[in-house]
Amino acid sequence: MANTSAQDAFVEFDHVQKSYDGETLVVKDLQLRIGKGEFLTMLGPSGSGKTTCLMMLAGFETATNGEIYLNRKPINNVAPHKRGIGMVFQNYALFPHMTVAENLAFPLQVRGLSKADQQAKVQRALDMVELSAMGGRRPAQLSGGQQQRVAVARALVFEPDLVLMDEPLGALDKQLREQMQYEIKHIHESLGVTVVYVTHDQSEALTMSDRIAVFNDGRIQQLSTPEALYERPENSFVAQFIGENNRIDGKIREIHGNACAVEIPGGLTVQATHVQGAGAGAPTTLSIRPERVLMSAGDQPVPGAIDGRIEELIYHGDHIRVRMSVAGNPNFVVKVTNRQGHQPLAEGSTVKVGWDPADCRALDPMSA
Amino acid sequence: MPEARTAAPLRTADGVPLKTALARAQRRAKWRAAGLVLPLLLFILASFVIPIGQMLFRSVSNDEFSSHMPHMVAWFAENGDAEPDDAAWEALVLDLRQAREDRTIGLIGTRVNYELSGTRSLFTSTARKAEDMEPPYREALLDADEDWADPELWGVMRRASSPYTDAFYLAAVDRTRDATGSVEMVDENRQVYVAIFWRTLVLSVTIALLCLLLGYPIAHLLATLPMRYSNLLMILVLLPFWTSLLVRTTSWMVLLQSQGVVNDVLVWIGIIGEDGRIQMMYNQAGTVIAMTHILLPFMILPLYSVMRTIPPSYARAARSLGATSWTTFRRIYLPQTVPGMGAGILLVFILAVGYYITPALVGGTTGTLISNLIAFHMQESHNWSLAAALAGILLAAVLLLYWLYDRLVGIDNMKLG
Numbered sequence: 107m108a109n110t111s112a113q114d115a116f117v118e119f120d121h122v123q124k125s126y127d128g129e130t131l132v133v134k135d136l137q138l139r140i141g142k143g144e145f146l147t148m149l150g151p152s153g154s155g156k157t158t159c160l161m162m163l164a165g166f167e168t169a170t171n172g173e174i175y176l177n178r179k180p181i182n183n184v185a186p187h188k189r190g191i192g193m194v195f196q197n198y199a200l201f202p203h204m205t206v207a208e209n210l211a212f213p214l215q216v217r218g219l220s221k222a223d224q225q226a227k228v229q230r231a232l233d234m235v236e237l238s239a240m241g242g243r244r245p246a247q248l249s250g251g252q253q254q255r256v257a258v259a260r261a262l263v264f265e266p267d268l269v270l271m272d273e274p275l276g277a278l279d280k281q282l283r284e285q286m287q288y289e290i291k292h293i294h295e296s297l298g299v300t301v302v303y304v305t306h307d308q309s310e311a312l313t314m315s316d317r318i319a320v321f322n323d324g325r326i327q328q329l330s331t332p333e334a335l336y337e338r339p340e341n342s343f344v345a346q347f348i349g350e351n352n353r354i355d356g357k358i359r360e361i362h363g364n365a366c367a368v369e370i371p372g373g374l375t376v377q378a379t380h381v382q383g384a385g386a387g388a389p390t391t392l393s394i395r396p397e398r399v400l401m402s403a404g405d406q407p408v409p410g411a412i413d414g415r416i417e418e419l420i421y422h423g424d425h426i427r428v429r430m431s432v433a434g435n436p437n438f439v440v441k442v443t444n445r446q447g448h449q450p451l452a453e454g455s456t457v458k459v460g461w462d463p464a465d466c467r468a469l470d471p472m473s474a
Numbered sequence: 475m476p477e478a479r480t481a482a483p484l485r486t487a488d489g490v491p492l493k494t495a496l497a498r499a500q501r502r503a504k505w506r507a508a509g510l511v512l513p514l515l516l517f518i519l520a521s522f523v524i525p526i527g528q529m530l531f532r533s534v535s536n537d538e539f540s541s542h543m544p545h546m547v548a549w550f551a552e553n554g555d556a557e558p559d560d561a562a563w564e565a566l567v568l569d570l571r572q573a574r575e576d577r578t579i580g581l582i583g584t585r586v587n588y589e590l591s592g593t594r595s596l597f598t599s600t601a602r603k604a605e606d607m608e609p610p611y612r613e614a615l616l617d618a619d620e621d622w623a624d625p626e627l628w629g630v631m632r633r634a635s636s637p638y639t640d641a642f643y644l645a646a647v648d649r650t651r652d653a654t655g656s657v658e659m660v661d662e663n664r665q666v667y668v669a670i671f672w673r674t675l676v677l678s679v680t681i682a683l684l685c686l687l688l689g690y691p692i693a694h695l696l697a698t699l700p701m702r703y704s705n706l707l708m709i710l711v712l713l714p715f716w717t718s719l720l721v722r723t724t725s726w727m728v729l730l731q732s733q734g735v736v737n738d739v740l741v742w743i744g745i746i747g748e749d750g751r752i753q754m755m756y757n758q759a760g761t762v763i764a765m766t767h768i769l770l771p772f773m774i775l776p777l778y779s780v781m782r783t784i785p786p787s788y789a790r791a792a793r794s795l796g797a798t799s800w801t802t803f804r805r806i807y808l809p810q811t812v813p814g815m816g817a818g819i820l821l822v823f824i825l826a827v828g829y830y831i832t833p834a835l836v837g838g839t840t841g842t843l844i845s846n847l848i849a850f851h852m853q854e855s856h857n858w859s860l861a862a863a864l865a866g867i868l869l870a871a872v873l874l875l876y877w878l879y880d881r882l883v884g885i886d887n888m889k890l891g
């Protein structure tokens with residue numbers, strides 16, 4: 107992972123705030139450091155301020171307060187065309203009146219490169235995205251995936267140190283999207299360029315990124331590696347937004363260092379990992395991943411097991427999704443791997459469920 | 475499958491060939507569609523195609539002389555360019571007598587008068603005496619009026635004896651035929667039409683370009699402002715459509731005349747003196763100013779409709795790629811608005827070329843356009859054929875322009891709204 111210590115930050119948002127209308131803050135006190143060569147993804151639901159952050163970095167919106175540094179220079183007052191930042195737009199924004207080659211040559215022309223240099227670089231960029239034969243075509247004559255590649259090539263052809271991508275794969279179908287994820291990742295690795303990537307698709311974020319900044323409501327909720335984000339969500343929003351998650355509302359009874367005992371509906375007490383700073387007596391929401399829930403078939407004891415009623419079984423081939431009612435939550439999902447001799451399940455029956463306390467995190471209480 | 479098509483025609487389950495069945499199934503729909511457009515088709519035919527056809531026919535039609543002077547027509551047909559002989563003089567007298575009886579002599583005289591002024595009275599007065607004329611007719615006619623010997627008159631009559639003529643088109647471009655029939659310019663002091671055609675062209679181009687210059691930024695603003703502001707602006711743009719053309723033109727007169735508001739303000743500020751009031755009305759300046767204002771919406775609307783479809787991300791992409799805002803405009807935005815510019819220019823130009831009321835009111839003598847001359851010939855000189863010829867040339871010029879535009883930009887690329 108790239109070095110992200112303070113003095114090495116390649117991009118830095120320093121207490122950045124943004125308001126469009128002077129009444130509400132769309133970006134609230136953003137603090138973010140991005141290392142050189144890093145692939146950082148801004149992930150969050152629609153309207154959480156990701157695009158706004160990207161636009162401020164690209165220079166198309168001005169920060170209402172705070173400063174943005176690029177390569178340790180403040181850039182609030184630098185015009186967009188002088189920032190040298192490559193950008194890939196969601197609708198690609200390929201110039202419709204120019205051929206693919208002309209599109210790629212455009213950033214080189216405005217930089218005053220010689221015709222020969224232009225041609226060489228355009229050809230190299232086309233080779234990189236495997237579209238060498240398409241230089242003479244108009245964007246409209248390309249498929250969605252090809253347009254996407256041209257857009258990537260154009261953002262890279264002038265060799266910027268930083269490339270911004272705003273939901274670049276949003277318009278592609280699933281299969282193509284997965285292939286492009288791989289290709290973009292590959293290009294990032296081979297060029298060593300810094301990428302700031304925006305998406306609302308968590309699986310895209312998890313597979314591509316070095317680090318992910320989860321946005322909600324104009325704030326970064328958590329900034330960590332994909333693994334940490336999934337394994338150790340720091341608040342209920344992140345737990346709920348990334349991957350599948352089971353919630354149980356409860357109240358903290360006792361705290362022992364990292365662990366805590368939580369009283370859940372029905373008067374039972376379960377063990378969990380204590381995450382938030384809340385003290386004993388505070389409300390909490392327990393978060394546990396479906397594949398970490400243990401289910402006992404009577405004879406195999408599960409530590410701290412509680413009762414769960416099987417509501418619905420959904421066959422998925424490699425696994426079976428079991429929807430249960432557990433502690434007042436009728437949408438408690440357990441994934442049971444479909445291996446030989448797994449315990450027989452029946453809708454309507456009651457089984458014991460439990461978990462390793464390390465897998466169950468007591469987070470901030472989540473309303474609704 | 476191509477095999478199936480070549481092997482045997484596909485048939486429906488009942489054994490009817492598929493094509494026949496399809497045609498039958500679609501016939502009703504086709505008839506209904508035709509029925510819906512029929513009224514419009516008839517309306518266009520009656521109000522557009524027929525009048526234009528008639529106008530074009532009138533501009534070459536020449537029957538006032540040829541259909542009322544049958545003996546002369548016969549003689550010209552036989553003898554062509556020959557000097558008039560006895561038979562010719564006799565034919566003339568016979569026709570004059572008949573024309574007086576039929577009361578068509580005025581028509582004939584007027585027709586010849588178009589090309590040789592002063593001859594209308596020659597015909598009417600001689601026709602009165604023709605009843606009593608006796609051979610030899612040559613002497614009798616020359617007795618009545620010396621001018622009958624004029625070879626130019628005979629030249630005009632010869633040309634007038636054909637049912638079709640190019641005389642009106644020649645007249646419309648300040649040309650005429652001399653006695654021998656070759657084309658030449660008319661006298662310098664009677665050359666008017668070419669100059670006015672030229673002026674119409676120049677002023678229309680000027681107006682179209684001014685509209686483009688003024689309309690482009692407004693259209694851009696309309697296309698990019700948030701909805702609630704752009705709606706208001708759109709109303710302001712369309713406002714002129716909802717006010718009477720006469721009122722608008724008159725208000726320009728109030729503003730621009732030499733005792734008008736603009737001059738008063740300039741004098742009051744002290745930019746010009748009381749005696750230095752600028753003449754902005756009753757000349758070309760007045761025509762250009764008022765017509766630019768009136769035609770501006772026709773430029774803004776097509777531009778707007780094109781600009782609205784250009785996403786702002788293009789400009790952003792160009793900027794992020796390193797282009798200055800000027801380069802972005804010139805290389806990215808402007809080329810994409812070409813269809814709108816083409817449509818706007820064409821529309822404004824075509825409307826300006828045929829504009830009538832505004833130049834008539836504010837144009838004075840130096841600011842009148844060809845349509846004012848057409849109106850003059852329709853309403854005052856009653857030379858409808860010349861008016862038709864002028865209008866025909868105008869129509870041809872517009873069609874030519876349209877064709878040029880199609881070659882250069884492509885009609886498919888035009889967006890009118």
Ligand SMILES: Nc1ncnc2c1ncn2[C@@H]1O[C@H](COP(=O)(O)OP(=O)(O)O)[C@@H](O)[C@H]1O
Nearest residue numbers: 126127132150151152153154155156157158159
């Ligand atoms: N140009 C703008 N003017 C006013 N409000 C805007 C503008 N762009 C975005 N917003 C508002 O800012 C908030 C964040 O938007 P955005 O940054 O586009 O979110 P995201 O990209 O995460 O979906 C939204 O509530 C949106 O309505």
Ligand SMILES: [Mg+2]
Nearest residue numbers: 153156157158
């Ligand atoms: Mg967005």
